[in-house]
Amino acid sequence: MPIDSRIFVFLGANLLLFYLAQLVNNSLSAWGLYLLLLGPMIVMPALYLRLRSAFICFLLMGLWVDAACPVPFGLFTVTFFCAGTLVSLLRHRLRPRQSYHPYILAHLINAGSIFILTATKGAGSYFVVELWIQTILTLAISSLWLLFVTPWFFRFQRMLIALLHLDPEPEDLPIR
Numbered sequence: 001m002p003i004d005s006r007i008f009v010f011l012g013a014n015l016l017l018f019y020l021a022q023l024v025n026n027s028l029s030a031w032g033l034y035l036l037l038l039g040p041m042i043v044m045p046a047l048y049l050r051l052r053s054a055f056i057c058f059l060l061m062g063l064w065v066d067a068a069c070p071v072p073f074g075l076f077t078v079t080f081f082c083a084g085t086l087v088s089l090l091r092h093r094l095r096p097r098q099s100y101h102p103y104i105l106a107h108l109i110n111a112g113s114i115f116i117l118t119a120t121k122g123a124g125s126y127f128v129v130e131l132w133i134q135t136i137l138t139l140a141i142s143s144l145w146l147l148f149v150t151p152w153f154f155r156f157q158r159m160l161i162a163l164l165h166l167d168p169e170p171e172d173l174p175i176r
Contacts, residue, residue, distance in 0.1 A: 004053040006167070007045070009160045014041040014061050017153055022068070024145075032134075036117065036142050038065065039110030040153045042080055043102045046087035047094065048170045058084045072120055079116055083109045091170065106150045107143060114139050 062077025
């Protein structure tokens with residue numbers, strides 16, 4: 001099959017996570033706070049799928065996030081491609097089931113996404129203290145939520161793969 005069938009599991013789970021994060025953002029908007037939980041969306045497709053299927057997943061999720069967020073069009077699509085390619089290149093060194101690498105990668109990618117989003121505000125606003133306070137608050141709140149959401153989200157994706165009787169092992173690894 002040219003496209004791995006697990007891509008639909010990852011896309012569905014990513015859409016659910018993004019929707020739930022937007023619901024939380026709606027309730028936090030009264031305080032001027034928001035969550036950005038994009039790190040977990042990239043890690044599992046990059047670790048489990050072949051490069052072609054992973055790129056399709058990154059493209060669809062990036063376009064979805066770009067359409068839903070007030071950012072320059074293509075920002076998160078390019079971010080997903082870059083981060084996903086980096087994780088895909090490192091996946092021979094990472095074991096998704098036997099370590100904390102996916103959790104650490106999710107936090108790093110999420111922090112990078114927050115700083116990339118901050119960089120789009122323009123050079124004139126880099127010297128405004130409120131921007132950096134908002135960035136640090138967003139990073140802190142998102143990291144705290146990721147501590148609870150990421151383990152649940154990765155187990156949810158693995159459970160869906162098992163329930164649908166799909167191959168639970170990552171593709172293209174030299175040692176199985």
